[in-house]
Each structure stands twice: as structure tokens, then as C-alpha cells.
Amino acid sequence: MGDRLVLLLSLLMSSSALGMTSCFFDGQRALYRACNLTQVPQVPSTTKSLLLSFNYIRTVTAVSFPFLEQLQLLELGTQLTALSIDKEAFRNLPNLRILDLGKSQIDFLHPDAFQGLPRLSELRLFFCGLSGAVLKDGYFRNLASLTRLDLSKNQIQSLDLHPSFRELNSLKVIDLSLNQIPLVCEQGLEPLQGKTLSFLKLADNNLYSRVSVDWGKCMNPFRNMALETLDVSGNGWTADITRNFSQAINGSQVLSLVLTHHIMGSGFGFYNIKDPDRHTFAGLGGSSVIQLDLSHGFIFSLNFRLFETLKELKVLNLAYNKINKIAGEAFHGLDNLQILNMSYNLLGELYNSNFDGLPKVAYIDLQKNHIGIIQDQTFRFLKQLSTLDLRDNALKTINFIPSIPTLFLGGNKLVTLPKVRLTASFIHLSENRLENMDNLYFLLQVPHLQILILNQNRFSFCNQRYAPSENLSLEQLFLGENMLQLAWEAGFCWDVFKGLSHLRVLYLNNNYLNFLPPGVFRHLTALRGLSLRSNRLTVLYPGDLPAHLEILDISSNQLLSPDPDLFTSLSVVDLSHNKFICDCELGTFIHWLNRTNVTIFGSREDIYCMYPSSLAGNSLDSVSMEGCNEEEVLEPLKFSLFLLFTVTLTLFFVTVLAVTKLRGSCFICYKKIQRLVFKDPSLGREPDSYKYDAYLCFSGKDFEWVQEALLKNLDAQYSDQNRFNLCFEERDFVPGENRISNIQDAVWSSRKIVCLVSRHFLRDGWCLEAFSYAQSRCLADLNGALIVVVVGSLPQYQLMKHQSIRGFVQKQQYLRWPEDLQDVGWFLNKLSQHILKKDKEKKKDTDIQLQSVTAIS
Incomplete structure (x- = not known):
């Protein structure tokens, strides 16, 4: 009941926020959610969607609905009272495709409730309090078009299907998760033999984990069935249960097996539950498994030839375990594996032999481990490897890097880059500790490099041991959140972008820049997008920006009175959050701003005056430049007034500051003077009648x-x-x-x-x-x-x-x-x-x- 109230409140709040009622009809859709209805309302025959959730409808009978030939979607879920569904309750809806009864407590469901629905393709019965009778008593007879059946979150305690399931030739998806099914045997699923299901979900049922299973009697529950995806996660399976199950289903085709949230493995520092071994998944060898998901568990060690029978496996997910050790030949037999995910584990070192037996692996994900050492030949013999993700580890060197197109090395502890041969087209090195811009010159020489990401490093000085070289492939360069100002103000590395004639996007945001070196972008003839956001630039000079630039982000700088001629070639510019001085010198810029065809990114309210104080915070759109022609005459007077105002204001603020900061000392002095000049009133106070x-x-x-x-x-x-x-x-x-x-x-x-x-x-x-x-x-x-x-x-x-x-x-x-x-x-x-x-x-x-x-x- 608590969940229902939360959903009801959220619906009411969202409806109020949209400023519309939740009860209306727009010609094809009838929306009657949360309308306090106690029975099905009458709607026009043209209705295609009828939404009746969050009401108080108690009974649905054969006469509840008029003949609605065009209705395709009926939502009766989440009723706020118990629901009773009578015989042939939906017979007047011959073209109904989707029937949603989810989260409605169904007290009575007639065995013939769903008769007369020849076009029904999806039936949602999740969280309805249904028992196993709904499966074994033929409730789904004659639903020839039924494709998806959702019975999750009910109270089904046994899986014994009615023979009518043989007639459901369109059935592809069955969700039985979050029930109380302890055992699934061959006899119970016999009506599904000969069928191909795209998805069968048996997760979170404590399946096989709390009962003693006689597999000789239970046999193969999926005999003569083909399953594209079988989800048995969250059932508390140990390595022994997994071994017995894989042996039982041997020969049944399961292309994708999801076994997440298991308890296989000893975890870190525990040995009470053993890690899987070479026998655990041996039975899956005859099931044509292509994808195996073993994430979110406690596997500590990948043992010897753990997956050797899975010859057809292409995707293996071992993320979110406790893997700290990879035994020799652990991946032996995975001849067709293409994707290996071992992220979020506890690996500290990688050795040359760790990935032996993976001749076709193309993608290895090792991010979010604790890897600090990798032997030089670890990845050298993986000839098909194209992507290596080592983000968020503890690497201090990259001598092991193979010649592959895509490298993710962000979030490590790299201080410098060794002279290794790189051939990648994509390199991600953000959030490291690179300081010397010589490393940048080195990376810009990598042949065929197209995207280079170096955000959040520490580039701040330059020895310039490398001369800039012609790079005709680099298109995107990310140098945000560094300290290029320190290098450039020393007069070094002004030619860092020389030779990047094909660069199209450049990010220099958050680099503390208060000037741009003359001609620093001169050679970027193909540059179309430039980010200078969140720097300290006060002025841009003619020639600072590339001639063919189209998009410029110069927001959150300190521009005072920019020259509008700098922006005429642009198509989009972001000028928000600068420190514009709203005097007559800004008139030309304001005139351009109000008439330009250049798209001004963001809100005009974010382009505002900072000075003078009387206009601080005012949008430039509201600033008037009237009377600016007389400014030359008034300049001397303005200067004098400015000096007077500045001196007066300074004295005032100094006085206020002194009194504010030293008010306690001032008060003590005041009291001492008072006692010296006036008699202490406390000494002459007359006694009264009070004790205290x-x-x-x-x-x-x-x-x-x-x-x-x-x-x-x-x-x-x-x-x-x-x-x-x-x-x-x-x-x-x-x-x-x-x-x-x-x-x-x-x-x-x-x-x-x-x-x-x-x-x-x-x-x-x-x-x-x-x-x-x-x-x-x-x-x-x-x-x-x-x-x-x-x-x-x-x-x-x-x-x-x-x-x-x-x-x-x-x-x-x-x-x-x-x-x-x-x-x-x-x-x-x-x-x-x-x-x-x-x-x-x-x-x-x-x-x-x-x-x-x-x-x-």
C-alpha cells in the first residue's frame, strides 16, 4: 500500500507541475489516472489507449467495456483497492494488444478472464499476488498472439505449466523473477519444448539453493528448448549449484546466460565458499553459450582452465567481483572470445601469461582495479586486441602498451611518458600527473592519432625537446583543466599547435589563461570549435582567433569591452558570465549583440554588466547607450569625480572594515573612557527588597x-x-x-x-x-x-x-x-x-x- 501511495503522489505532483488535469480524452487517448473512479468509464469508440491506473475499480466483468474495436492499450494496473476480474471480462476489446494489470491486488481471477483476446501480444501481471494456479490451470488458453508474459513479483511457488502453453506459438518472453519458485524441472516446462524463447527470467527465486535437488528425477528443465537469454541471477548459487545446473542443461541451447549477483567465490580474505573451477561451467559446453555474465559476485581467483569448454563464448563479464589472482591458462579454450570485462575487481599486477588463450579478444575492460604493475608482454600477443581500458588504476608507466587503435589510460599516476611506439587513433590520458609539455609534443607525433584527451593533468612547464611535427590526422584535442598559463607566460611552447592543420575541435578551458600567445592558433586552419571557457582573459586582440572558427565558448572569463569584429565569422558563441564594463565604449558591442545573426548560446540574462555598480547584474539587453556622444566633454569631470568617489569610498570601506573587525576592542575602549569620565552607576545603586x-x-x-x-x-x-x-x-x-x-x-x-x-x-x-x-x-x-x-x-x-x-x-x-x-x-x-x-x-x-x-x- 505504501508503494501505491508513493506512485499516486508522484503522479499527482507531475500532473500539477504540467498544469493539466489527469482526467481527459483527446480523440484517441483516454487518460483517467487517479480520478477516483470505482468503475470503468464510458469512452468513445475511437479510443486507442485507455489508462485507468490509480483508481478504485473493484470489478471488471464482460459488460464493463463497450465494444471498442480500436482499443490497443488498456492499463488497469495499480488500483488502490482489490480487483476482481470475471469471465471474458475483455471480450469487447477484440484488437487489444497490451493489457497491463501490474501492481493491482487481484483477489479473484476467473480461468476464462482472458478469453476473447485473439490479438493480445503483451500481458502484464507483475506484483498481483497470484499463485502458481495461474500457470497450471490454463488461464492463458487461446492467446495465439501472446508474445510477452510478465508474472514477476508474485507468489508463485511451483512451475507446472498447463498443456495449453503448447498452443502459444508466438510466446517469446516470460518473466518469472522475484517469486518463490524453489525448483524447475523437465516435467514442469514440458509444454514449452520445441519452442524458442528470446528471454526467460527466473532471477531472485532462491532457485535450487534452498532445496535438495535430485537431478536424476528433475532432469533437464530446458530440454528441446532454445533460449536466447536465460536469467538465473540473484538465486544465491554457489559453484556446486552452478556445476550441477550446467550439467543438467547440457545440450539445451542457451545463447546468453545471466548469472549475476551470485555467491560463488571466497571473496577477499575468506575461504568458506570456494571459487569456481574447471568443472563449474563444463556442462555449458554443449549449450552454444555466446554471452556469459558472472558479474556482481565474490570470485577471488580465476582458476586453471576455468572456461575451457566454452568454445563459442564471445562475451564474458566478470565485473564487480573480488578477482585478485589469474591462474595460468585461466582463459584457455576461449578461442572465440571477443569482449572481456574485468572492471571493478581487485587486480594489482598483470603478468605476461594472464591472457593466454584469447586469440580473438578485441576489447578488454580493466578499469577500476588497483593495477600498478603490468609486465611488458602482457598484451603483445593479443593480435586482435583493438581497445584496452585501464582507467582509474595506479599505473606509473606505459611500457606495456601494445599497438592498438584505442587506449583508455585516464585516472592513473603517470608523471611522464616513456618513448614507446604508439599507433592508437584514440588516446585517453585525463586525470594523470603529466606536467612537462614535452609529453604533449611526443603524443602529437603519434601517427594516425585522431582524438587525444588530456584533461585534468598538470601541464605547466616546457623544455621543448621536441620540435612540432606535421600531424594530418588529429581532429580533436582536449587540454582542459591544466595550467598552460604557467608555460606560456614564461615564453615557451607557443608553437605547440603548429602542424595541426586538420584539428577541428580544441578545448583549452580552465587553464588560468590571462592572454593568448600571438599567433598561437595561426596554423589551425581547419579549426571549427574552440573552448576557452573559465579562464582569465580580459581582452581578445584581432588575429587571436582562427579565421574559419565557427563555434567559440568564451564564457566565464573577464572580458571587459570585446571587439564585435572578432565574432562576425562565427555561427555560435557563448559570452555568458564575463565582466562587461557598461559604459559608452561597450556601445558598439551592444549594438552588434542586438542585431547579429550569430547564435548566442545560453540565456541573454547571463550576459550582464559587472561595472559600474549601479548596473551590476543588468542584462546588456536592458542597457541604454543614449547620451554617449557627450562623453568626450565630460571625460575630465568624470575622472575627477571618479577619483573623489574612489578616495571617499576607500576611506568609508576602511572605516567600516576597521569598526567591523575591531568592534570588540572599540567597545572595551569605550567602557574604559566611560568609567573614567562618569561615575560607575553600579556603585551608587540603591538596594531593593529582592534577595537576588x-x-x-x-x-x-x-x-x-x-x-x-x-x-x-x-x-x-x-x-x-x-x-x-x-x-x-x-x-x-x-x-x-x-x-x-x-x-x-x-x-x-x-x-x-x-x-x-x-x-x-x-x-x-x-x-x-x-x-x-x-x-x-x-x-x-x-x-x-x-x-x-x-x-x-x-x-x-x-x-x-x-x-x-x-x-x-x-x-x-x-x-x-x-x-x-x-x-x-x-x-x-x-x-x-x-x-x-x-x-x-x-x-x-x-x-x-x-x-x-x-x-x-
């Missing part, structure tokens, strides 16, 4: 903080320099006496009650009780004896949760302990003034409210 100046009410868990922050600075018994006689529980309450009496005495014997409201205070019942007594006294005396100090980052709604405190904060103001330490002295002075303040008799409540005190951040 103030009662400090706080949680015992805050005592240490209260002692350091308040008592040592205010209480006379802590220091002779303090002026107040304070009362607090830990010292002044009478031991053994009733706590309520102590609180009452403290409240009525003190001139003021100071409540230190913290998170601990709000959880302390005695503190809240004391707060109530303090409020009672205020009401009785008609004065402002209660002072509330909020301590810590307590939001307003936390205070409003408590009725007594809510009433106070809604009508009166309270103090808040300052966050900055230098404001503590000032705050204590303010608090002392409130404690010393005497309330005038017969004054209104509004006259005795405390002034709000806001902590200076």
Missing part, C-alpha cells in the same frame, strides 16, 4: 558554558569586580527541599529571571516549568521581570513548538547570544542594563518589552 539581582535558569548540561560565559563575568562571588548577586540551581537551591519550592523561591526572590534557552533547555522539563513560573510572576506583577536569551543556532520554529515559549516570543522580544566572540563584552553590558532596569509601575505591557538584540555577524 537575577535568577539564572538553564539546563544542567549547559553549566560549564554558563560558568565560563556568564557567571565569571557577572556574579559577585566569582570575582570582586562583578556587580550582581545571582541565583542558580547548582549553588543556591536548598538540598533536600522540593525542587518546585526551590524554583518558586528563586523566581519570587529575584528582581529578574534570565532564561538561557538552548537545545538542552527545550528538552529539560524543569527548565520549562521554571519558565512557566517566571511568566506567572510577570502576569501577577504586570512587569517585564522575564529576560529570555536564546543560545546557539535555534530556529524560530524550534521555539514555537513549546506552548509557554511560543506565547512569549509571539508577544515579546528576546535576546540572542552573539556568534562572534568579540561581541560578547557588548552583549554582557546590554544584559546587565536589562537586569539593572527597574520597571515603572502601572505601565502598559508594550512599554516594558525588551529591545531586540541581534548578534553582529
Whole structure:
């Protein structure tokens, strides 16, 4: 029921976001989701799709639907009440193709419920609470066009098919995952013999794993069947269960076997469950397996000749295991394997013999391991290898690299590149530690190289041991997130792009560039796309950009007043998030921006003024250039005003900064001067009838903080320099006496009650009780004896949760302990003034409210 409510809420929210009702008809589609329907609505005969999920329909009978000859899709799933489906309930829908009853709790399903549906090709019955009777009692008779049958997430406990399944000649897909099927034997699936299924899913059933299987009686469940894909993942299979199963189905054609989320293997540091051996998959030799998925398991060691019988295997997925060891001849026998995925494992070293027996392998994925060492000849004899993925490992050298077209080496620890012979057309080396641009010159000499990715390295200096060479193949070069500025500002490597006459795309984003070397792009005659995003460029000069450039990203720089002539040859440009100075000098650019045919990428709101401050944040579209013709006359005056304004503003900001940063010291000086010039008011204070100046009410868990922050600075018994006689529980309450009496005495014997409201205070019942007594006294005396100090980052709604405190904060103001330490002295002075303040008799409540005190951040 919880899942249904979540789905209903998400549907309602999405409908509201779109600004449309969820109940409508548009000529061919009738959408009645979440419309509180209790029965099937009447719809026009032209309806092709009828969507009725998230309603309260209880019963579907033969008369529920009018004759809808054109209806092809009926969605009755996710009803919010139990559903009953009567005999021939859908007989008036002769051309129905898809019937969706998923996630509806079906309390009654007549054996003839689906009769009269000759064109039905897909039947969705997932998560309907159905038992095995739906399979063995002939519910799917006469569904000659049925192609897909989804019975996942039900309560089927046995697989015993009705003989009518022999008639389902169109059936290709059966999903029985997430049921409770412990055993599948030959007799149960006999009606499917002689058929070819494109997909049979038996995953997550604890199949064969929690029962004792007599394979002599159970025999081959898929005898005389051809399965394109068989999914038995998530059943908790060990190596022994897998061995017995593969032997049982020997001879049955299974082109793709999915065995993910298994428990084969000892894992890292455990030995209680053994790794698969050469016998585990031996029975699959006669099943023509082309794809085998063993990912998401605990295999630690690939043992000797583990897959030797799988002569036809082309794709092997071993990702997300714990593989740390590859035994000799582990892949022997995989003569036709083309794709090997061993990513996300625990490999640390690779040796020359690890991949022996893979004469046709073309793609090896080893990313996300811990590989730090690879012997030189590891990949040399894999003659068909074309792609090697070693991303996110710990490699420090690439001496082992074979001559292959595609190399993924990103996310390693490469500091420099050795002089190895590379012939790749695609090289990925991002997220390494390359610093010397000599490595870039070396890579640009690789013959036939088309794409080079070097993002997120550290290119920052250049010895220029290599001369730039002609590269007629490189088309895309990614150099983003490096530090080319450091090399170029030293005057080196300005010719790095010389010879790249066929380069079409160049990324130089995030390189801290504050200038472009003169003529650095001169030789890039074929360049069409250039990214200079997120640099520090303030100006572009004529000739900086290639003549035939079409796309330019120069966003997030510091351009002040760009020359529009630089962009006239472009078709797309991104100028957002620069620092445009919106004065008359920018008028030419604004005029071009409003009339250009060049596509301005992104929102115009992101092209805004940065200076002057009066226009900061304003879109250039809203800036007027009227009156700019008089600027020459006003230039001297403007300069003088600018100097005056700058000096004044500087002095003002220096003063404000000094007061802000040193306000605590300023306050101390002020108090010293006050004591010298004026008599200390505390010395001449007249005694009154109260025993204490103030009662400090706080949680015992805050005592240490209260002692350091308040008592040592205010209480006379802590220091002779303090002026107040304070009362607090830990010292002044009478031991053994009733706590309520102590609180009452403290409240009525003190001139003021100071409540230190913290998170601990709000959880302390005695503190809240004391707060109530303090409020009672205020009401009785008609004065402002209660002072509330909020301590810590307590939001307003936390205070409003408590009725007594809510009433106070809604009508009166309270103090808040300052966050900055230098404001503590000032705050204590303010608090002392409130404690010393005497309330005038017969004054209104509004006259005795405390002034709000806001902590200076």
C-alpha cells in the first residue's frame, strides 16, 4: 500500500507541475489516472489507449467495456483497492494488444478472464499476488498472439505449466523473477519444448539453493528448448549449484546466460565458499553459450582452465567481483572470445601469461582495479586486441602498451611518458600527473592519432625537446583543466599547435589563461570549435582567433569591452558570465549583440554588466547607450569625480572594515573612557527588597558554558569586580527541599529571571516549568521581570513548538547570544542594563518589552 501511495503522489505532483488535469480524452487517448473512479468509464469508440491506473475499480466483468474495436492499450494496473476480474471480462476489446494489470491486488481471477483476446501480444501481471494456479490451470488458453508474459513479483511457488502453453506459438518472453519458485524441472516446462524463447527470467527465486535437488528425477528443465537469454541471477548459487545446473542443461541451447549477483567465490580474505573451477561451467559446453555474465559476485581467483569448454563464448563479464589472482591458462579454450570485462575487481599486477588463450579478444575492460604493475608482454600477443581500458588504476608507466587503435589510460599516476611506439587513433590520458609539455609534443607525433584527451593533468612547464611535427590526422584535442598559463607566460611552447592543420575541435578551458600567445592558433586552419571557457582573459586582440572558427565558448572569463569584429565569422558563441564594463565604449558591442545573426548560446540574462555598480547584474539587453556622444566633454569631470568617489569610498570601506573587525576592542575602549569620565552607576545603586539581582535558569548540561560565559563575568562571588548577586540551581537551591519550592523561591526572590534557552533547555522539563513560573510572576506583577536569551543556532520554529515559549516570543522580544566572540563584552553590558532596569509601575505591557538584540555577524 505504501508503494501505491508513493506512485499516486508522484503522479499527482507531475500532473500539477504540467498544469493539466489527469482526467481527459483527446480523440484517441483516454487518460483517467487517479480520478477516483470505482468503475470503468464510458469512452468513445475511437479510443486507442485507455489508462485507468490509480483508481478504485473493484470489478471488471464482460459488460464493463463497450465494444471498442480500436482499443490497443488498456492499463488497469495499480488500483488502490482489490480487483476482481470475471469471465471474458475483455471480450469487447477484440484488437487489444497490451493489457497491463501490474501492481493491482487481484483477489479473484476467473480461468476464462482472458478469453476473447485473439490479438493480445503483451500481458502484464507483475506484483498481483497470484499463485502458481495461474500457470497450471490454463488461464492463458487461446492467446495465439501472446508474445510477452510478465508474472514477476508474485507468489508463485511451483512451475507446472498447463498443456495449453503448447498452443502459444508466438510466446517469446516470460518473466518469472522475484517469486518463490524453489525448483524447475523437465516435467514442469514440458509444454514449452520445441519452442524458442528470446528471454526467460527466473532471477531472485532462491532457485535450487534452498532445496535438495535430485537431478536424476528433475532432469533437464530446458530440454528441446532454445533460449536466447536465460536469467538465473540473484538465486544465491554457489559453484556446486552452478556445476550441477550446467550439467543438467547440457545440450539445451542457451545463447546468453545471466548469472549475476551470485555467491560463488571466497571473496577477499575468506575461504568458506570456494571459487569456481574447471568443472563449474563444463556442462555449458554443449549449450552454444555466446554471452556469459558472472558479474556482481565474490570470485577471488580465476582458476586453471576455468572456461575451457566454452568454445563459442564471445562475451564474458566478470565485473564487480573480488578477482585478485589469474591462474595460468585461466582463459584457455576461449578461442572465440571477443569482449572481456574485468572492471571493478581487485587486480594489482598483470603478468605476461594472464591472457593466454584469447586469440580473438578485441576489447578488454580493466578499469577500476588497483593495477600498478603490468609486465611488458602482457598484451603483445593479443593480435586482435583493438581497445584496452585501464582507467582509474595506479599505473606509473606505459611500457606495456601494445599497438592498438584505442587506449583508455585516464585516472592513473603517470608523471611522464616513456618513448614507446604508439599507433592508437584514440588516446585517453585525463586525470594523470603529466606536467612537462614535452609529453604533449611526443603524443602529437603519434601517427594516425585522431582524438587525444588530456584533461585534468598538470601541464605547466616546457623544455621543448621536441620540435612540432606535421600531424594530418588529429581532429580533436582536449587540454582542459591544466595550467598552460604557467608555460606560456614564461615564453615557451607557443608553437605547440603548429602542424595541426586538420584539428577541428580544441578545448583549452580552465587553464588560468590571462592572454593568448600571438599567433598561437595561426596554423589551425581547419579549426571549427574552440573552448576557452573559465579562464582569465580580459581582452581578445584581432588575429587571436582562427579565421574559419565557427563555434567559440568564451564564457566565464573577464572580458571587459570585446571587439564585435572578432565574432562576425562565427555561427555560435557563448559570452555568458564575463565582466562587461557598461559604459559608452561597450556601445558598439551592444549594438552588434542586438542585431547579429550569430547564435548566442545560453540565456541573454547571463550576459550582464559587472561595472559600474549601479548596473551590476543588468542584462546588456536592458542597457541604454543614449547620451554617449557627450562623453568626450565630460571625460575630465568624470575622472575627477571618479577619483573623489574612489578616495571617499576607500576611506568609508576602511572605516567600516576597521569598526567591523575591531568592534570588540572599540567597545572595551569605550567602557574604559566611560568609567573614567562618569561615575560607575553600579556603585551608587540603591538596594531593593529582592534577595537576588537575577535568577539564572538553564539546563544542567549547559553549566560549564554558563560558568565560563556568564557567571565569571557577572556574579559577585566569582570575582570582586562583578556587580550582581545571582541565583542558580547548582549553588543556591536548598538540598533536600522540593525542587518546585526551590524554583518558586528563586523566581519570587529575584528582581529578574534570565532564561538561557538552548537545545538542552527545550528538552529539560524543569527548565520549562521554571519558565512557566517566571511568566506567572510577570502576569501577577504586570512587569517585564522575564529576560529570555536564546543560545546557539535555534530556529524560530524550534521555539514555537513549546506552548509557554511560543506565547512569549509571539508577544515579546528576546535576546540572542552573539556568534562572534568579540561581541560578547557588548552583549554582557546590554544584559546587565536589562537586569539593572527597574520597571515603572502601572505601565502598559508594550512599554516594558525588551529591545531586540541581534548578534553582529
